[in-house]
Amino acid sequence: MTTKLFGEPVRRREDARLITGRGRYVDDIGHTALAAAFVRSPHAHARIVDIDVDAALDVEGLVAIYTYEDLTGPLAEPLPVLIPHPQLHAPRTGYPLASGEVNHVGEPVAMVVATDRYVAEDACDRIVVTYEELPAVVGVDAARAARSAVHEEIPDNVAAVHHQETGDVEAALATAPRTLSFTQYIERSASMPLEGKGVHARWDADDGSLRVHTSTQASTSVRAAIAAKLQLSLDQVEVIAPDVGGGFGVKIVHPWPEELLVPMAAIALGREVKWTEDRREHFIGSAHERQQRQEITVGYDDDGRLVALDVHIWHDNGAYTPYGIIVPIVTATQLVGPYVIPTYRVKVESVYTNTVIVTPYRGAGRPQGCYAMERTMDRIADVLGLDRAEVRARNLIRPDQFPYDHHLTFQDGRPVIYDSGDYPGLLDKLKALVGWEDAEAMRRDAEARGTLLGVGMALYVEGTGPGPYEGGHVQVLGSGKVLVSTGLTSQGQGHETVLAQIVATELGVPIEDIEVTTGDTRRFGYAVGTFASRAAVMSGNAVALAARGVREKALRIAADVLEADPGDLEIDEGLVQVRGTPGAAVPLRTVAVLSNPLRYAFDEAARQATQFATHDDSKPPVAEDDEPGLEFRDYYSPLRSTFASGAHAAVVEIDPATFEIDVVRYAVVHDCGNVVNPMIVEGQVHGGVAQGVGGALYERMAYDADGQLQNASFMDFLMPYASEVPDVDIDHQQTPSPLNPLGIKGAGEAGVIPGTAAIASAIEDATGRRITRMPIAPSELFDLVNDESAERTAASARRAGTGTMPAGTMPAGVRTTGVRTTGVRTTGGGA
Amino acid sequence: MKPAPFRYADPGTLDEALEVLSAEGEGAKVLAGGQSLLPLLSMRLAAPAVLVDINRVPGLDTIEATGDGVRVGALVRHGALLGGGPDADAAARVQPLLARATAHVAHPAIRNRGTTVGSIAHADPSGEMTSVLALTGGSVAVATPSGTSEIPWADFFVGPLETSLPAAAVVTSAFFPALPPRAGTAFAEIARRRGDYAVCGAGVVVTLDDDRRVSAARAAYISVGLVPEVHDLTEAVAGQPADAADWSAAAALARGKVDPDADLHAGAGYRRHLVGVLTGRTLPAAAAEAVSRSAA
Incomplete structure (x- = not known):
């Protein structure tokens, strides 16, 4: 069948539009709109003493200035805590405009609306805000030390203590043959979509309706938030996510202050108002992620099998907690990866700092969890002198152990039960793909070329496609066009293509006839959003179910006119036909016309359909359990998340003179169940790996002690260019999910998860120095190698000068005090 | 913004x-x-x-290469020095360091718009062309209402992003003296990402005597120090054969002469270390070029 497109590398239908400049982003909408700009706090922590707008009032073109005093009703209340949790004992959120206190540089203090953005910024410059500075808390260790508090009434800075355990860890550790403990850090990065946030609002006073375009990952929820905060009825508000230039998590947060304030101004002024976030605003006024301090104790036996794992994490959540403790929960529950961990205890203390809020960025806590678990595996292998792959292999969940219950509770409140997987298969494929067994030969070759080579690997399991639901609507028009919509939004992932492939396959129509709309509340009112690698799983299955509904109805109507049994009918290339009987067929578009008993002959399709019209005086034109039209709406709501998995390996080469770190090979084995479109999955993996490399080697948020972000530009925040991203070798494994009709698992975030862990492992392998802080830059590696007290790996001692940093670059000889291979409890790494 | x-x-x-x-x-x-x-x-x-x-001002967009050196007009884009035209080729023959360093200036889009002279007038110690001007012993031509003058590089650079240029003045060109006979150059840079400002860069000139022994070795560094400086490294290698000089001694000497600062991307110690590494890598390359130019 030509319409069987599920699983094919169909070229992305959105690309022609997006890469030739014909995309339509928020800033392309409303050319005559007034422009908003914001006065943002220059201080990390301060009391607002006074806001003097007098000097701004003279600026020609100024339309309005708003401060907290101008907010009324629910708008004057703190922003919502979107996802409350019993363990989030001290949630705090900001106000749309600061009320009395600011808690990070970039917090909005006043909004200016003017004839254009230049004028708006001129006015912003003239607004004088008097602050009384307060001590700033910057970084997870400062928050933990709690010498000062971000929020006065929370003196320990702890917002939440998330805690899960599967048994008596202390008893298990006490009897474990071996234990080791270490501390490690991971730094902040951020989603950094190339299109920042943006909001355009238009109030139709005659109609009493508000139309908002926003660069969001959750248009239905933004709609609900606007309605609630502006005290409008839901039916008065439409929210549309047009083309969105990347999200990566930051746009799932809602409502952003600007998403409320811009519509507020549009209504108050009776004019279109638009705000387009600039890059500096995005750095200081949106969200970051990733900083954690991780203290890990693991108990294991002489073969390297895990006995118990005890993890204590301090997680920097920034100034506020609008998105609850999703990231800490994801770290806590996804840390366990593909391994059997007989006893596990995790405690995550989520702490306030005077920095930009922390909310999910692609991976959403998983890269940190993977870093904790995989570096633990590396350390066990190092102590025991075992191959790092072998230690992992000995601890993997076996294919016959599914469904595998970790006895943990996931971010969706449901149990962490792995639905399916083949982790030994992943590891075997990875070793073959990267040439793991040839690592020593690669190392010798590199040495001959004067470079240090190291290999590292990391495995992950990713809970994807959490509920509660997504919906799909499929409608066949008399023209033959098939309209597909889902409320979930797109940010360039290829949903238009993937959802069309699914509907083409389910319905038996050419993909060219299908038009997909996402994220438009005019078309679909109920949706959750695009995050947690859920779009294909959730909306994919929802549109499949909707297409099946349409198909069933189409076959019923066609069976009537063809005088056949529906079971004998098939749909192919848009034609409903009796299987094996050429000529006995009716086009689907005709069935669509027939589905509506009101058939004014506006067009040829309607005229043609009359020849098939049946007439039965014994029934009403629309049967009791039927409705006019060939359309169907359905929802997919999963029992629980489905768990994708994968394994990455990195080969790095380090210039022993300059300490430049080059990822020369990167291998990925990926299992996201049934693959709808392998080209799109590979594209997702490539993008994820790029962000993984960025997080491991280039990106960090450089806050100084006063809470000033010193690298708030693309000049100093080093997102890798194409020249820094390695070629990626990919192998697929397909272990279908038994949980959903299509057998698919999510693929969006996977590529980024193991990057930091795998690259840290490879650098450690190359240099023989324990890597405990990521990301790592050449300058830091230089310092580490020249630090006499820095811990050496046991592997480097065993290798004894055949691959570690040579004499002259670093002191010769290998210290033996860093790791004791005989010890019961070994403490290494450390702050 | x-x-x-x-x-x-x-x-x-x-x-x-x-x-x-x-x-x-x-x-x-x-x-x-x-x-x-x-x-x-x-x-x-x-x-x-x-x-x-000044983009409409005529006569500022030329590269003039003579036996004395290369004069680059104020509207010459970086990219114009990278070859592809007779002027650029002539410039590369007269003073090869110019194109060699220009290749490290940012990305093509920036090189197509940005100007060599603008980069010098901006006086950013992370810019390549300031150090190239210094190392070649160059100067800038300055027009003021009261006339024109030539300001030597050492009198031009005052501090980071600061020059001695008076307010009512236009730098109309920069002059890079020719590479002398029996001399060779090399340029190298370490940047975090391709095309970024250098964490550390080095340009060197090595001059040989008639017996192909080193008579002079000089270096200037990028992103090291507040203003361009030329460091004379001759004492470490003077009189040594071009193909067997103790370049590591020159590198060590260089490390001792520089006074780098730390920033977001590199510590001072690492920068100092890179000064040594890049000096050690560029000097032999420059000496090799000097040998081949001596033979020609």
Whole structure:
């Protein structure tokens, strides 16, 4: 069948539009709109003493200035805590405009609306805000030390203590043959979509309706938030996510202050108002992620099998907690990866700092969890002198152990039960793909070329496609066009293509006839959003179910006119036909016309359909359990998340003179169940790996002690260019999910998860120095190698000068005090 | 990130440009390629009252290579020095360091707009061309309402982003003296990402005597120190054969001479270390070029 497109590398239908400049982003909408700009706090922590707008009032073109005093009703209340949790004992959120206190540089203090953005910024410059500075808390260790508090009434800075355990860890550790403990850090990065946030609002006073375009990952929820905060009825508000230039998590947060304030101004002024976030605003006024301090104790036996794992994490959540403790929960529950961990205890203390809020960025806590678990595996292998792959292999969940219950509770409140997987298969494929067994030969070759080579690997399991639901609507028009919509939004992932492939396959129509709309509340009112690698799983299955509904109805109507049994009918290339009987067929578009008993002959399709019209005086034109039209709406709501998995390996080469770190090979084995479109999955993996490399080697948020972000530009925040991203070798494994009709698992975030862990492992392998802080830059590696007290790996001692940093670059000889291979409890790494 | 209000002038002659500049005083800023100035305006780190765009001024867009050296006009884009035309090729023969360093300037889009002279006038110690001007012993031609003058590099650079240029003045060209006979150059740079400002860069010139022994070795570094400086490394290698000199001694000498600072991307110790590494890598390459130029 030509319409069987599920699983094919169909070229992305959105690309022609997006890469030739014909995309339509928020800033392309409303050319005559007034422009908003914001006065943002220059201080990390301060009391607002006074806001003097007098000097701004003279600026020609100024339309309005708003401060907290101008907010009324629910708008004057703190922003919502979107996802409350019993363990989030001290949630705090900001106000749309600061009320009395600011808690990070970039917090909005006043909004200016003017004839254009230049004028708006001129006015912003003239607004004088008097602050009384307060001590700033910057970084997870400062928050933990709690010498000062971000929020006065929370003196320990702890917002939440998330805690899960599967048994008596202390008893298990006490009897474990071996234990080791270490501390490690991971730094902040951020989603950094190339299109920042943006909001355009238009109030139709005659109609009493508000139309908002926003660069969001959750248009239905933004709609609900606007309605609630502006005290409008839901039916008065439409929210549309047009083309969105990347999200990566930051746009799932809602409502952003600007998403409320811009519509507020549009209504108050009776004019279109638009705000387009600039890059500096995005750095200081949106969200970051990733900083954690991780203290890990693991108990294991002489073969390297895990006995118990005890993890204590301090997680920097920034100034506020609008998105609850999703990231800490994801770290806590996804840390366990593909391994059997007989006893596990995790405690995550989520702490306030005077920095930009922390909310999910692609991976959403998983890269940190993977870093904790995989570096633990590396350390066990190092102590025991075992191959790092072998230690992992000995601890993997076996294919016959599914469904595998970790006895943990996931971010969706449901149990962490792995639905399916083949982790030994992943590891075997990875070793073959990267040439793991040839690592020593690669190392010798590199040495001959004067470079240090190291290999590292990391495995992950990713809970994807959490509920509660997504919906799909499929409608066949008399023209033959098939309209597909889902409320979930797109940010360039290829949903238009993937959802069309699914509907083409389910319905038996050419993909060219299908038009997909996402994220438009005019078309679909109920949706959750695009995050947690859920779009294909959730909306994919929802549109499949909707297409099946349409198909069933189409076959019923066609069976009537063809005088056949529906079971004998098939749909192919848009034609409903009796299987094996050429000529006995009716086009689907005709069935669509027939589905509506009101058939004014506006067009040829309607005229043609009359020849098939049946007439039965014994029934009403629309049967009791039927409705006019060939359309169907359905929802997919999963029992629980489905768990994708994968394994990455990195080969790095380090210039022993300059300490430049080059990822020369990167291998990925990926299992996201049934693959709808392998080209799109590979594209997702490539993008994820790029962000993984960025997080491991280039990106960090450089806050100084006063809470000033010193690298708030693309000049100093080093997102890798194409020249820094390695070629990626990919192998697929397909272990279908038994949980959903299509057998698919999510693929969006996977590529980024193991990057930091795998690259840290490879650098450690190359240099023989324990890597405990990521990301790592050449300058830091230089310092580490020249630090006499820095811990050496046991592997480097065993290798004894055949691959570690040579004499002259670093002191010769290998210290033996860093790791004791005989010890019961070994403490290494450390702050 | 929109500039504060400014006025804009685009004079058609140098005299008109100087007229506007004298009338406006300190509030005026010359615009050529705009690759440094426009971001500063957008971030409101600079707010000049008037921009004097010299792109319409005739005669400033030429590369003149003579036996004495290469004169690069104020409107010559970086990319124009990278070959592909007779002027660029001639310039590369007379002073090969120019194109060699230019290849490290940012990315093609920036090289297509940004100017060599603008980069020098901006006096950013992370820019390549300031150090190249210093290392070659160059100068800039400056036009003022009262006449023109040639300012040697050492008198031009005052501090980071600071020059001795008076307010009502236009740098009309930069002059890079020719590479002397029996001399060779090399340039190398370490950057975090391809095309980024260097964490550390090094340009060197090695001169040989008639017996192909080192008679002079000089180096200038990028992103090291507040203003361009030329370091004489001759003492470490003087009189040594070009193909067997103790370049590591010169590298060690260089490490001791520089005084780098730390920034977001590198510590001072690492920068000092890189000065040694890059010196050790570039000097033998420059010596090899000197040998081949001696043979020619």
